Amino acid sequence: MTYEGVLTKMQTEFENPIQYYLIFENNFLNINQLLNKEIEITFLGYQCLNCGKKKKIYRQGCCYDCFYSSASVGDWIMKPELSTAHLGIQDRDLAYEEKVQLQPHIVYLALSSEVKVGVTRKTQVPTRWIDQGATEALAVVEVPNRYLAGITEVALKNHYADKTNWRKMLQNEVEQVDLIQERLKLENLIPAEVQEYFYLQKNDVYVMEYPVLQYPKKINSLNLENTTNFKGKLMGIKGQYLIFENGTVFNIRNYEGYVVKIEV
Incomplete structure (x- = not known):
């Protein structure tokens, strides 16, 4: 075929x-x-x-021109803390940015090599974790916009990696960590304006199994x-x-x- x-x-x-x-x-x-x-x-x-x-x-x-003009690849995609739609401030296309930024976002811990912190729209759970090859993941906070998720991720980057070691992920060299216990350490690390959104559900770990022979x-x-x-x-x-x-x-x-x- x-x-x-x-x-x-x-x-x-x-x-x-x-x-x-x-x-x-x-x-x-x-x-x-x-x-x-x-x-x-x-x-x-x-x-x-x-x-x-x-x-x-x-x-x-994207081609070169679209990468520097399309709203779907603005800097706030990779750096959520740069989001400004909640202030009514446009980056490239405010209507697009409001649609994407002003919806529930999750800050999470995931295990794909060592523990990493990341941000995703709630609608992308668990797709985002699958795309990065995580074997386990769980939510830390659920917030109403991308900016709040971004500043939470920035605070937690001081304590966790924010990128997957893709070689270790592909070789299945994954640290053994209890993510629920790890989450308990975070309450005093997240920004004050996000404290009210802190997740403390007990058994909400997603476990991913991959088709690898x-x-x-x-x-x-x-x-x-x-x-x-x-x-x-x-x-x-x-x-x-x-x-x-x-x-x-x-x-x-x-x-x-x-x-x-x-x-x-």
Whole structure:
């Protein structure tokens, strides 16, 4: 079978194990069904996810122009503490920013390598945790806007990592930590204006199981622009990565906006 289209991050279903899907314009592919099978990936070109033009991808699935103009990739995406919609202040498009920023957000602890702190919209639970390859995660606070989540994350960054060690995540080198006990330490660390939103529910840990037959001992990242045609046996899927038998890993998220052909 041949599948062709523009890569976007894999869609997921929270099952045991996690189910992964690549969605193309005219069809879709359940990646779990390809485990232990040879697949071939060929790079064909680019298509900006924002404007749809066949322009070289710069970052986050966008061409250079869209990356610096589209409201969906403003600085507040990566740095929630820069959110200003709650003040009625526009960054690029206030209507878009109000829609995204002025909704419930979760600050969480997750285990994908060591304990990390992060922010996500409530509607993205547990998708966000699956996308980063977390084996466990739980909410610390639920707040009504992105700004409050951002300042909470900034306060907790002094005590926890805010990025996943992707190599350890892919090699399944995950610290064993009781997240509920960890959360109990946080009450005095979060900002005063967020104290009222502190979560103390007892058994709300999400546990994620990934479809991985074999974790790699050594890791080699597939770069589609250097290796425009790759063939390998799929041994696992974790986070937004495909893991192949020879230790090659392919980060789908990094290649959003790339047009590919996949043969299975």
